[in-house]
Amino acid sequence: DQQVKQNSPSLSVQEGRISILNCDYTNSMFDYFLWYKKYPAEGPTFLISISSIKDKNEDGRFTVFLNKSAKHLSLHIVPSQPGDSAVYFCAARSYNNNDMRFGAGTRLTVKP
Amino acid sequence: DGGITQSPKYLFRKEGQNVTLSCEQNLNHDAMYWYRQDPGQGLRLIYYSQIVNDFQKGDIAEGYSVSREKKESFPLTVTSAQKNPTAFYLCASSPDTEVLNSPLHFGNGTRLTVT
Numbered sequence: 001d002q003q004v005k006q007n008s009p010s011l012s013v014q015e016g017r018i019s020i021l022n023c024d025y026t027n028s029m030f031d032y033f034l035w036y037k038k039y040p041a042e043g044p045t046f047l048i049s050i051s052s053i054k055d056k057n058e059d060g061r062f063t064v065f066l067n068k069s070a071k072h073l074s075l076h077i078v079p080s081q082p083g084d085s086a087v088y089f090c091a092a093r094s095y096n097n098n099d100m101r102f103g104a105g106t107r108l109t110v111k112p
Numbered sequence: 113d114g115g116i117t118q119s120p121k122y123l124f125r126k127e128g129q130n131v132t133l134s135c136e137q138n139l140n141h142d143a144m145y146w147y148r149q150d151p152g153q154g155l156r157l158i159y160y161s162q163i164v165n166d167f168q169k170g171d172i173a174e175g176y177s178v179s180r181e182k183k184e185s186f187p188l189t190v191t192s193a194q195k196n197p198t199a200f201y202l203c204a205s206s207p208d209t210e211v212l213n214s215p216l217h218f219g220n221g222t223r224l225t226v227t
Binding site for chain 1 (some may be wrong): 116118121145147152153154155156157160170172202204215216217218219221223
């Protein structure tokens with residue numbers, strides 16, 4: 001039962017352009033969403049989050065958008081840099097549950 | 113310099129043997145978690161613990177066991193009952209499970225290979 005889905009296993013963009021990573025969820029109880037970035041042989045590191053009371057959160061080059069009615073969130077990276085090349089995981093948590101659900105990840109490659 | 117330490121980074125075992133993966137944190141976090149990562153799949157929760165001497169099963173707890181005798185330590189034992197133990201195992205912690213806005217902090221993982 002995959003409650004968080006990242007349907008694109010990979011994405012390739014040119015340096016300087018926008019990267020858009022998508023995530024869909026099925027559990028309407030989720031009200032806190034996060035994006036993690038992971039390099040090979042390392043643990044994921046927290047990137048940015050958004051609570052369900054917002055529809056947008058911005059941190060430098062990274063912006064997360066949340067569409068609750070569509071149960072969809074996206075991560076925008078502008079401008080993309082080669083150092084952004086990594087696997088990005090979408091995650092979600094509900095207020096009354098202590099575990100965090102993760103998507104399968106999207107491998108982003110930013111070409112110089 | 114606080115963080116989560118997982119050891120060893122790579123672990124090889126023969127089928128039928130139990131193996132214990134270490135996870136230590138000096139972040140003074142209350143909650144600790146074990147996830148498993150397989151190719152093409154998201155991180156799946158094995159066990160989590162919100163407080164010392166208490167832990168809960170996650171989605172894929174079968175074939176695994178944990179203990180939480182100290183706040184800073186949460187070892188995971190992969191038993192011979194686990195059908196597909198070869199995977200990348202990630203330990204994580206968070207400061208307070210009652211606070212929704214608390215992202216997980218992850219260790220660098222242990223890659224377990226069972227042959």
